[in-house]
Every structure is written in structure tokens, then in C-alpha cells.
Amino acid sequence: MKKILVALFLLISFTLSAQTLLSYEKIEHLDKEALNKFWKDNGVPKLITPLISEIDIYELKYYTKLPDGEQVIASGLYYVPLNYPYEVATMQYNHGTAMTNRTGDSYDYNGESTICKIFAADGYAVAWQDYIGLGKATGFHPYQHLETEGQSGVDLLRAVKEINAQIGLEVNDQLFIAGYSQGGHATLAVHKTIQENYDDEFTVTASSPMSGAHDMSGVQNEIMEVEYAQPHYLPYLLYGYQQIYNVFPNNEEFRKVFRPEYRHVLDKILAKEHGLGDINSMLPSKPFDMIEPYFFDQYKNNPDFLFTKVLKENNTYNWVPEAPVQFCYCLGDEEVYYKNSLVAMEYMKANGAKRIIDRKVSNTFNHRECADYAVMYTKFFFDSFRNGFEKGRKGNFIKNTLVKTVVKIEEKKKAKKK
Secondary structure, eight states: OHHHHHHHHHHHHHHHHHOOEEEEEEEEEEOHHHHHHHHHHTTOOTTTSOOOOEEEEEEEEEEEEOTTSOEEEEEEEEEEEESOSSOOEEEEEEOOOOOSBOOTTOOOSTTTHHHHHHHHTTTEEEEEEOOTTSBTOOSOOOTTOHHHHHHHHHHHHHHHHHHHHHHTOOOOSOEEEEEETHHHHHHHHHHHHHHHHOTTTOOOOEEEEESOOOOTTTTTGGGGGSOOSOTTHHHHHHHHHHHHHOSSSSHHHHHTTBOGGGTHHHHHHHHTOSOHHHHHHTSOSSGGGGBOHHHHHHHHHOTTOHHHHHHHHTOSOSSOOSSOEEEEEETTOSSSOTHHHHHHHHHHHHTTOSOEEEEEEESSOOHHHHHHHHHHHHHHHHHHHHTTOTTOOSOOHHHHHHHHHHHHHHHHHHHHHO
């Protein structure tokens, strides 16, 4: 009897430790009528992005952890295609920069729920991670931090496996990863984490990082010394890294990195009550102008400075992906320097990566303009695997030609306005 009780205890302990999903609930159902209206209102071309399935949207909470092993609760969303007539693939999606929590019934950041709907309506089960500290979670967000982006992405995939078992959704073994801006950085973080640590659980079919800051310590960091449209980037990054790495002995010492007139902005970032625009308006247009000179000097001239070292640790390009990767970027991107993608592609190819695809979206589009077309190219790329191309292609020739034509037209319109 004693042996039986011990065995039951061990079984229960294993089950609890293996459980990642904390809770989930369906928050919206989008039928064909609602989706058709959404497609029309948002100008989504059905020729490019077909509408086949109705969608159920779930909100979930799940367990993940910080680098020190502390367990935390993260939130996410799950876009589930209904009655899709073919095999359902899984896509893990990573959104761009956000500074506030989602409140009430909101299930969006930066309008990116549209992207998830486009994929889900064509048979992708889309798992969206809010990241640690955002969405419906509490605590700080470790902005642009490779390890937590990767770990929370993996744990999200574990959680949606549990949901699939409960709602009876069958998916095939294809797993795609995508994201824009910060989500581009997170895309490679999740892909790298799976390949290096969880290849016994998941196999990445392909990933498509869009306009991501992959070279954090190099080309992306150069823009901190010049006029920059998103000065929030620097204090947000520094605050998150301080919480993870304790670059300075305590938060009070950390605050002294900033000039006195900008220290209050840290409190507003911590409170998560102000959006990007509000935070930007409180800061100088040259990010390093908010920093005390001694910190800038340490960063520029001391190779042993801890912040310099951890910045390098969070570069997402210096590894060799085994699955195909498509890099989407625009030369006119004023927020995420396009050379991030070039540096990443060059490194990966030089070190033996077999399938790295260069997808320059536009010569002139800015960060926002680039997004819509990068998403289309990402879908074409992922669809090619579903259509039987093992190594992937850039996508359907006709669709590609149509999008390229539209891009050229829009570039010409933009040039005339100057």
C-alpha cells in the first residue's frame, strides 16, 4: 500500500510540474460575416490572404520563468481556425514594442491582431505571446531580452498544446515563428531557444523575423547617438536589463545613470500607464542625451563594462539556424536599422546556415509602412511549406508579383510627395 501511495504522489508531482497552462477562456468568436466585414473595412485582399475559416480567440495565462529560476505568470492569445478543410499548422507570433498592459476585453497591441486573424482564417493556429510583464501579467517587462523572450515563447507553445487537447484541435507537426519589430528580435530568440534547448519537444519548420533589432550591440546601438524617432527604446532597455542582470548594485544607483530631469520617466515606465508616444514626448530626441556623461563614457570606452557585455549577450543573430529563415526589412526604416538583417544574414550564411532568405521589402518604406508588406511576404513564405516545398520558397509567383507591383506604386507616390 505504501508503495502505491508513493507512486501516486510521484505521478501527481510530475503532472503538476509538467503543467504549463494556468487558465484559458474564449473571448471572441469571429464568424464569416464578421470576418468579411473586417477584411473589407481593413482593405485586406482576399486574393493575397484568403478567408477560409471562422476563428475562435482564446486568452490564456501560463507559467514561465525568469533567468534566476523564479516562476512567473505570463499571458497570451490563441487564434484557432474552425473547420479548416486541410491540416492546421501552428504559428507562434511575437508583437512589437508595447509599454502598457492590455486592459478589459482588449486583445491587441499596435493593431497586430489583424496579422493573427489573417493567418488563422487560412488555417494557422496562432499563439501570440504578450511577453513577461505585459498583456495581463504583472511585474516588469525585460525588453529585448533574448532568454525571456525565448523561454516565454516556448512555454506558450506548451500551454497551447494543453488547450488543443481540451478543445479537440488537431494540428500537424509544422511550426512557424514570426514577429515584427521587437517581435523580429523575439522570433529569432524563440527559434534559437527551441533549437538549442527544446528540440526534443518542438521542431521549427521556418521562421520569418521582420524588421528586428538583431545586432543589439552593433548597428542598432549606433542610432542612440543621433536623432531617433523612438527615444523610449534606451530607458526601456536599460530598466529591463537592470532588473535581470543587476548592472548597478540597486535601482537607486541605476536611476543616477539618467540626468535628473529624466529620472521621473523611469517611474512612468514602471507604472505601465503611458504609451510609447507619451514616453517619447518626455525624452530628448537623441537618446544618449538623457544619460549622464560617465555612463556614456563607460559604455563607449570600457569593454569590461557589464552593460556592454550583456548587450552582446542579447544579440540574436550569432548562431546557425537549422531551419529556413527569411529576413524581411526596409531600407527606409527609421526605427530598426535595416543593417540588423544584413549583419544577421551574413553571419549565419558564413557559419554554415543552409537556407537564409533575403527579403528586402522596399527601398524607401519606413518602419510602419514596411509592416504590411513584410507580413504578406511572411505568409507567402510559410504557405510554400504547407504547399509541399520542404525547404520553402518566397511564395506564389503571381502573388509575389502583385505585391511587388503595389510596393513600387506606393514608393513612387511617396517620392512625389517629397
